[in-house]
Structures are given as structure tokens and as C-alpha cells.
Amino acid sequence: KNQVEQSPQSLIILEGKNCTLQCNYTVSPFSNLRWYKQDTGRGPVSLTIMTFSENTKSNGRYTATLDADTKQSSLHITASQLSDSASYICVVSALTGGGNKLTFGTGTQLKVEL
């Protein structure tokens, strides 16, 4: 069964600090892995998409890594800001005959405080 597990479930950090969110998956056949940021009451917004051959991808202060061998990904946030407070969702895509089939993690709730 395809699964995506994220940790920690929630996290509180001080503004300016760095943090790393984890995503472990058992999805096959693997197509790509995405990280989304979802502000409360809004739709998720894509941060990064990585295919099998990509180890690292950055989007501003967000850097995602992918280890396809161990089936792990991380999202590193540098110099956190209050606006980073949101839910971060890891989504893994499997390529099937019917197109890409997505498996969603339940997200890490990040709160950045002063």
C-alpha cells in the first residue's frame, strides 16, 4: 500500500531559526515528490517538485532533498519568518496507467513565534 509519513506532526520554532521537516514514503512506481505549503483556510501552494534523478531543489529559503534509495525527503527552512507558519504537506506521485496517482502525507504544522 502506498503511504507517506511526515514528521514531526507539529513544530514550534523562534523567528530566525532553521528547521527541517521529514517525509518518508513507500510509493511505487515513483514518479515525483512535491512539497506544498498550506496557509490556514487556503489551498496548498507548491514549493518544490523533484523527480527521481534530483537530490536537491531550492525555492528561496526552502530547500528540499530527496534520497530515492532510502525513500526519504526533507524540507529545510532557513531563517524562518512569521509568514512561514503553515502546514507543510509532502506528496508523492506514482506513475500508473491512468496517469499520476498522488499519495498525500498528513502534513507538519509549523508555527513560527517571536
Add this chain to the structure above:
Amino acid sequence: KAGVTQTPRYLIKTRGQQVTLSCSPISGHRSVSWYQQTPGQGLQFLFEYFSETQRNKGNFPGRFSGRQFSNSRSEMNVSTLELGDSALYLCASTNPGAASEQYFGPGTRLTVT
């Protein structure tokens, strides 16, 4: 380019009623997916439409149905509403590229009383 739009943004219904939600994808996107999001459950996949045909379906009862029109706009219908149907319903449109990146709309917040 305009983003994904969903209407209405908020809706209150009573048990037993039915509801129709609408989604307009980004221009040029032919695939539209629907998700239900509840606290603690994360996003649950409902179904995906591509060129007016349902391509994938999640594990939801038959009360949940959808359709897609020739202009790629999609509607989702829930009949005989239950309290547990209260959720944020998200629509996402997919670009035709290899990575199939999804772009989400703002969602419709449905409250069933």
C-alpha cells in the same frame, strides 16, 4: 494567467440536503482533481477528471459524484449530506507537463449542520 477558482467559498447546508461545488481550472489545463480536507485526516482524494472523463476515483461513497464540461470546468456534487461531510473541498488543475504539477484553488468550506 488566472489561477484556479472555486465557488462558492463558503457554504452552510443541513443534513439530508445536496450541494454542488464548482471549479474552474487554469486555462489550458485539462485535468481537474477534487480533494476533501478535514482536520487530522489531511487531503483525501475524491476523483480526477480529464477531458470530461473520470480517470481516477478515491474511496468515497456514491453520494460523492462529479463531472467535467467541455471547457474543463468541473462540478462536484454531494447528495444526502451528513455531518461528517463538513470539510474544506479543494480542486486542483494539472498542467500538461511531464511533472504534472497541480495548482490548487482556495477551496470551498462546507459546513453541514
